[in-house]
Amino acid sequence: MKVFNNIVETIGNTPLVRLNKIGKGILKAEILLKVEYFNPGNSIKDRIGISMVEEAEKRGELKPGGTIIECTSGNTGMGLALAAAVRGYKCIFTTTDKQSKEKVDILRALGAEVIVCPTNVGHDDPRNYHQVAERLLHEIPGAVFVNQYENLSNRDAHYKTTGPEIWEQTDGKVTHYVTTIGTGGTVTGTSMYLKEKNPAIRTLGVDAYGSILKKYKETGAIDMTEAYPYLIEGIGQDIVPGNFDFKYIDFVEQVSDKDAALMCRRLAREEGIFVGFSGGAVVQGLLQMKDQFKEGDVVVVILHDHGSRYIAKIFNDDWMRDRGFLKDEPITAKAIVDRKQIKELVSASPVDTVADAFRKMKELALTQLPVIEGGKDVGSITENMILHLLMENPYYRDTKLAEVMGKPFPYVGLNHTAAEISKLISKENSAVLVKTNMGETTIITEFDLIEAMA
Ligand SMILES: Cc1ncc(COP(=O)(O)O)c(C=O)c1O
Numbered sequence: 137m138k139v140f141n142n143i144v145e146t147i148g149n150t151p152l153v154r155l156n157k158i159g160k161g162i163l164k165a166e167i168l169l170k171v172e173y174f175n176p177g178n179s180i181k182d183r184i185g186i187s188m189v190e191e192a193e194k195r196g197e198l199k200p201g202g203t204i205i206e207c208t209s210g211n212t213g214m215g216l217a218l219a220a221a222v223r224g225y226k227c228i229f230t231t232t233d234k235q236s237k238e239k240v241d242i243l244r245a246l247g248a249e250v251i252v253c254p255t256n257v258g259h260d261d262p263r264n265y266h267q268v269a270e271r272l273l274h275e276i277p278g279a280v281f282v283n284q285y286e287n288l289s290n291r292d293a294h295y296k297t298t299g300p301e302i303w304e305q306t307d308g309k310v311t312h313y314v315t316t317i318g319t320g321g322t323v324t325g326t327s328m329y330l331k332e333k334n335p336a337i338r339t340l341g342v343d344a345y346g347s348i349l350k351k352y353k354e355t356g357a358i359d360m361t362e363a364y365p366y367l368i369e370g371i372g373q374d375i376v377p378g379n380f381d382f383k384y385i386d387f388v389e390q391v392s393d394k395d396a397a398l399m400c401r402r403l404a405r406e407e408g409i410f411v412g413f414s415g416g417a418v419v420q421g422l423l424q425m426k427d428q429f430k431e432g433d434v435v436v437v438i439l440h441d442h443g444s445r446y447i448a449k450i451f452n453d454d455w456m457r458d459r460g461f462l463k464d465e466p467i468t469a470k471a472i473v474d475r476k477q478i479k480e481l482v483s484a485s486p487v488d489t490v491a492d493a494f495r496k497m498k499e500l501a502l503t504q505l506p507v508i509e510g511g512k513d514v515g516s517i518t519e520n521m522i523l524h525l526l527m528e529n530p531y532y533r534d535t536k537l538a539e540v541m542g543k544p545f546p547y548v549g550l551n552h553t554a555a556e557i558s559k560l561i562s563k564e565n566s567a568v569l570v571k572t573n574m575g576e577t578t579i580i581t582e583f584d585l586i587e588a589m590a
Pocket residue numbers: 181209211212316317318319320321322323369370371412414415440441
């Protein structure tokens with residue numbers, strides 16, 4: 137029987153998968169993605185979870201029934217929670233309110249206590265998630281603060297597992313190693329091993345705009361003017377953690393939140409590889425560094441975690457649109473209808489009078505109404521038309537719409553773009569109609585169009 141004794145034994149030996157479409161015509165090298173979401177906790181951090189627990193046990197700090205405390209954006213917590221479940225420890229995690237809710241819920245599902253702290257407070261602020269973890273350590277007897285930032289078992293785990301796996305899986309042919317950098321464990325530990333095997337291997341790190349790491353690599357100085365809030369989770373720093381050793385990193389590239397988020401979506405749709413924010417960041421960084429690779433190079437790229445933890449963020453159109461990340465995409469009739477709070481069509485009948493129609497418009501703060509008869513769009517009436525009619529003759533107020541209404545509003549399809557719709561909207565025609573996927577008719581007014589584009 138081929139059986140694992142427990143779930144932590146299944147950690148590692150993740151596959152290398154070729155990048156097929158995204159680099160085509162841009163990257164001459166062979167690009168191999170090491171897909172770390174195949175780990176049981178769906179991220180590379182499973183490797184360091186068990187490694188840090190075992191080291192704490194060996195040092196005699198973690199005893200049966202003990203408590204593991206950690207500052208974690210979720211993935212390390214997951215790795216620790218799996219190890220704690222198997223070995224019988226309690227977990228308390230501090231994290232920041234920047235992290236996705238899914239990650240926090242998953243940790244709680246695994247029995248951990250999670251304390252969410254504010255993101256934008258200084259490192260020495262008592263509310264900072266490191267400071268909260270430190271405080272708990274002193275308050276809880278038998279607690280161990282594993283501290284993935286300073287604990288060198290973090291990078292050791294990569295030295296012992298990630299590095300050897302890459303070397304063996306590529307038959308020693310790897311020429312470049314590319315990864316995002318957060319605590320520095322993945323980049324430093326793996327690079328130490330690979331450079332020992334072949335010092336010519338180049339290690340390229342991917343950082344976020346808003347992090348100090350690139351400047352630190354290039355100048356040796358911590359420049360806090362480089363630090364500002366960004367959205368990519370798990371990468372970049374405003375400190376230099378102990379797990380870094382910059383002599384094992386040859387170059388650092390920075391990427392933007394928007395480019396990283398859009399690349400996650402491309403990886404899912406074009407390659408079927410469903411990764412989290414830092415996975416999009418690393419592939420975006422790879423494309424930005426294209427001139428560093430030549431034909432024949434074998435480039436191994438780490439994808440840290442799975443996209444399911446970011447469903448409410450980078451894979452949610454509203455979240456992306458709210459941050460201006462979808463601005464380059466043409467806005468379609470479908471997107472405009474999806475945004476509308478009231479989708480139900482308000483209409484008039486040809487037997488309604490001008491006064492009836494105006495009353496309805498006033499009540500519902502509308503500036504136009506389609507005139508519908510037997511489910512068919514037969515005409516339209518607008519505020520502007522009513523004004524002109526009443527100016528001509530106040531008795532028009534009692535006239536039936538059938539006698540005075542304008543042309544029916546034209547229909548558009550759900551895929552019509554805002555540019556196409558705006559061509560149909562004019563002084564005489566202030567709206568268009570559209571049939572939703574449910575077969576219902578709804579209206580797109582000039583106001584809806586402006587709202588979608590503003
Ligand atoms: C999703 C994700 N990507 C990248 C990283 C960076 O890895 P490392 O901390 O080993 O530098 C982390 C670390 O928390 C992470 O959670």
